[in-house]
Amino acid sequence: MDNSHRASQTLASATSFFNGERLAMARQLSGLKKAHLAALIEMSPASVSAWESGAKQPNRATVAKLALALKVEPQFFGGGAPPRVNKPHFRSLRSTPQIAQDEAEAYGQFIAEVTGMLENAVHFPEVSLPDLPVDPEEREMTPEEAAKEARAFFGVGPGPIQHGIRLAERAGVVVVFSEPGVAAIDAYSLHSAGRPIIILNPVKDDYYRQRFDVAHELGHLIMHHDAEPGGKVAEEQANRFASEFLMPADEIGRFLPTSTAGRAWAQLAELKEHWGVSLSALLYRSRALGIMGDVSYRNAMVRMSQNGWRRAEPGRMVSLEMPSMLPGARAVMTSAGIDDEKFLSGSGLPTYLYEIAASRVPLVETRS
Template sequence: MVDGRRPSQTLAAASSFFNGERLTMARQLAGLKKSHLASAIEMSPASVTAWESGTKQPNRATVAKLALALRVEPQFFSGGPPPRVNRPHFRSLRSTPQIAQDEAEAYGRFVAEIAGMLENAVEFPESLLPDLPVDADERSMTPEEAAQEARDFFGVPPGPVQHVIRLVERAGVVVVFSEPGVAAIDAYSLHTGARPIIVLNPVKDDYYRQRFDVAHELGHLVMHQDAEPGGKIAEEQANRFASELLMPAEQIAPFLPSSTAGRAWNQLADLKEHWGVSLAALLFRARALGVMGDVSYRNAMVRMSQNGWRRAEPGRISTLEMPSMLARAREVLADSGIGDSDFLSGSGLSAELYAIAASRVPYSPEAI
């Protein structure tokens, strides 16, 4: 429900003050190194460093150049400090360049700031996730036990999770599609001071794999608040959490085939539609639960490769689960006569990025 306050009132009005942290955020959102930004505005990298650290402030003409180069309004730099976020959980830090990591983290700050502004005007669900820490040694809890407790916490009845994104959004998690600059990065998640965020890859146009991605990131959010992101152990634990959340062992094991002989592929196809998971996830689950042996599993994966199913599996559902929290808030504001320009007025935030973050569909030029 709209409470009558202008969302942009949460940000400081444009003034002579220049916040270097916001310059860092804008530069990282643009995917630029300091040297690249310096070259774009014909200044030295040392000057950019000084502005970001706060030891010096640029003059008005330079602020205008920075705004133009970074595609923000000049008043963006006069706002308060960007939201604090934890380091994102990426699938692989080694394969993710540092500049892409920085851009993804900055986008998380942007989404957190937008969510905070929207929440000043529109009521959001309470941020409420279970705290189920799982350490590397799994001394107090395993990922499977954490997933079972999570299902109980969320009140998931026996059987498939009907809508994974809706499940996490009801718990106050902000789910968005990533912006174009980091679309090559797989799904990732991060904690903020207000509410957690899950960022989905807009390029992965696969209903079944996307559901697993969301469950995987939920695993990080409830198990790994203090874990080092990108570690092999944490990633494996998040996969095990997602498998148990979406395919509880006791419920699915009796129906998994021990090999892919006979009508097993038809059986797997039916299980795929019922549980809303990929064939690859079902085969991995069958092996992990000891239903399928290593040889049968390898043969099944060879068949998957031969059929081209490692890249794109057959499936009956082609429409992705879509996030709705930010999109619905944007629609409520629009229905109340507050358009995007009014909402962003005074903030200096990118209208294009706002449209991406508050969209129900993956990024495309037509959606902006």
């Protein structure tokens, strides 16, 4: 069978079994509104809406145009419904445009689908996260109490957590970097039918802040199954969880300075390297524990701004913690003679996104 005949069969199959939900997923992955996609294929936005809702089906020529515009293979549209995922926990819904929220959610669906495919061939750790719900009023548990229980659940002894991403992956959480199209969004997390997922910002090239991001998102996954994503209370609770998780009060409290006079900055720098957290996080922790007063804290943050440390702090660690679950699975597939295209064949999923998700280093180039 020659390639042209095979391609014709693929188009025919994709047209016969066209799934509008997958069109919506592909469109959102590309960061396009319906009107933009319609303009690219020279059709009406109403047609795109009808295809996505299932009210109508595109013909074979249109399926080919959609595949080309959205950088997927035609067979992508013939698959089953995309994986079900919860709404992602974003740091701020107000500052996150709807189109970016949709793209981030679709990327979560993509990660869930790829992970499910890999699990058919590669063994992953069982999902093992504590279930420690914290409601907005904190009637039964506080974020700090949840963090203490989580440390005990994970078997973390006294002292700093050595590798946050590895801890999450051992608990069965998929940790990946986001695609360049949503790099403006901070780290976010979501639950899927298969596994919880944490998605990190590849542009945020800071070891110390990245560790706080991972702990923050773990907090959401552990505490906020039913919380409204992006809510101010839930975000503050996740910050408090991360602070206690990374810097237990009964361990770090006696070492935090009451002000930034004398050798306090040197002391803070030592604490930063020992606990693997930012100066900003240490200062915030000192104030939250009542060790540093509001005036001293404000003065410290002014000094941080004057030194340019609000954007980029000094620190010894220059390499990020890296995910290993998906990159390791991809390496296993490659060693078995199954390259990316062969692995994704039949699914129609975009190879470039799989390369980003399963890379051993964050990729921040723009899409070609």
